[in-house]
Each structure stands twice: as structure tokens, then as C-alpha cells.
Amino acid sequence: EPEVTQTPSHQVTQMGQEVILRCVPISNHLYFYWYRQILGQKVEFLVSFYNNEISEKSEIFDDQFSVERPDGSNFTLKIRSTKLEDSAMYFCASGRDSNSGANVLTFGAGSRLTVL
Amino acid sequence: AQSVSQHNHHVILSEAASLELGCNYSYGGTVNLFWYVQYPGQHLQLLLKYFSGDPLVKGIKGFEAEFIKSKFSFNLRKPSVQWSDTAEYFCAVTTISSASKIIFGSGTRLSIRP
Numbered sequence: 281e282p283e284v285t286q287t288p289s290h291q292v293t294q295m296g297q298e299v300i301l302r303c304v305p306i307s308n309h310l311y312f313y314w315y316r317q318i319l320g321q322k323v324e325f326l327v328s329f330y331n332n333e334i335s336e337k338s339e340i341f342d343d344q345f346s347v348e349r350p351d352g353s354n355f356t357l358k359i360r361s362t363k364l365e366d367s368a369m370y371f372c373a374s375g376r377d378s379n380s381g382a383n384v385l386t387f388g389a390g391s392r393l394t395v396l
Numbered sequence: 397a398q399s400v401s402q403h404n405h406h407v408i409l410s411e412a413a414s415l416e417l418g419c420n421y422s423y424g425g426t427v428n429l430f431w432y433v434q435y436p437g438q439h440l441q442l443l444l445k446y447f448s449g450d451p452l453v454k455g456i457k458g459f460e461a462e463f464i465k466s467k468f469s470f471n472l473r474k475p476s477v478q479w480s481d482t483a484e485y486f487c488a489v490t491t492i493s494s495a496s497k498i499i500f501g502s503g504t505r506l507s508i509r510p
Contacts, residue, residue: 313497313498315498315500322501322503323440323486325498325499328497336497371439371440384430384445385442385498387432387440389438389439390439
């Protein structure tokens with residue numbers, strides 16, 4: 281069964297450092313997403329991406345965050361200057377279509393980010 | 397804004413007990429509903445989904461959920477739980493106005509006593 285793969289599985293970084301989390305979505309999917317889950321809290325939507333541009337983003341996704349699909353296969357989330365509160369599990373997801381909300385997402389295993 | 401409420405934060409059951417986890421959403425229009433499961437140390441996996449048609453949907457591992465539009469609910473059920481069902485369960489919704497994102501509930505942690 282096709283999978284969404286994420287790297288790294290765990291990254292520890294110092295506050296203020298830049299972090300890039302990488303995702304390889306399922307090959308025939310067109311819609312890409314980042315979610316995050318702070319320990320003990322709910323899974324929160326960050327951003328959705330389609331046709332090489334952001335289609336929707338949450339209030340969490342401020343100027344410190346960016347996404348891109350540099351080579352047609354990888355989908356990356358960059359945090360420019362990490363803060364302590366960015367510590368969370370970051371999930372990438374991809375979906376084949378978003379017609380009338382009928383988008384079933386496949387999630388990756390997550391990248392755990394720890395900011396010290 | 398749309399939201400999803402899961403009122404049970406932690407449910408503890410013995411094996412073979414019946415399970416019902418509550419989920420309510422707030423949105424007046426057409427919705428698509430999901431239950432995801434996250435086993436310890438693993439990623440989110442889709443248990444079942446409702447898009448249209450029969451409001452009683454069956455998913456993997458013996459789970460089912462019933463969409464009751466008048467109650468804005470989508471409760472998850474299983475007649476007889478197993479120790480391997482120990483996990484976190486998330487109800488989620490997408491709407492026509494926001495079809496590109498899934499809104500998750502806060503999750504219910506299910507612990508099964510062997």
C-alpha cells in the first residue's frame with residue numbers, strides 16, 4: 281500500500297535555528313498538507329497546498345513558516361526561526377482530490393521536532 | 397467557525413466490553429466525517445468515513461459509526477473491544493466551505509484492560 285514518508289523522524293534544534301521537514305507524498309496525489317500535534321493536544325491544520333501554491337492556511341501558519349514542492353516529489357515545511365512552542369509532531373498528508381470535500385488523506389508517520 | 401467536539405478524553409474498558417465514543421460537530425451545511433486512529437507510536441490511520449448515503453458506515457477492525465444529522469453527531473462504536481484497540485481516536489470533519497482541510501477533534505484516549 282502506498283505510503284507518505286517523512287524525514288527526519290526526530291529532530292532536536294536550538295531556538296532560533298531554521299528547520300526543514302521533508303515529506304514524500306503518494307505519487308499520484310495532488311493535494312498536500314501539513315498538520316501538527318503538540319504533545320497532549322489535538323491535531324491542528326497548518327496548511328494545504330495544490331497546484332504549486334498554498335490553497336488554505338491556518339492562523340498558526342505565520343511568516344515563520346513556508347512550504348514548497350521543489351522537485352515535484354518532495355513537499356517541505358520550513359520553519360525559519362524556531363521557537364520553543366514549535367515543539368510538536370508534524371504530520372504530512374496527501375490526498376488525490378478535494379472534490380466537494382471528499383478528500384481522504386493519507387498521513388505520514390510524523391516528524392517530531394524538539395526545540396531547546 | 398467549524399469545530400469538532402469529543403467529550404470523552406479518556407475511556408477505560410475491559411476486553412469484550414462495548415464501546416461508544418461521542419463526536420459532535422458544529423456546521424449547518426453538508427459535511428464529510430471521519431474517524432482516525434493513532435496507535436501508540438504510530439501515525440494517524442483512517443478507520444472509516446462518511447460522505448453520503450447510508451448513515452451507518454462500517455470501517456476496519458469491526459468499527460462502525462452512525463451519522464445522525466439532526467444531532468450533528470457521528471459516534472464511533474464497536475460491540476466488543478480488544479486489547480489491541482488501545483489507541484487515540486480522532487473524529488474529524490471537512491465541509492464544502494473548507495474542503496481542503498480536515499478539522500480534528502481533541503481526541504479520545506482508549507485504554508483496554510486485558
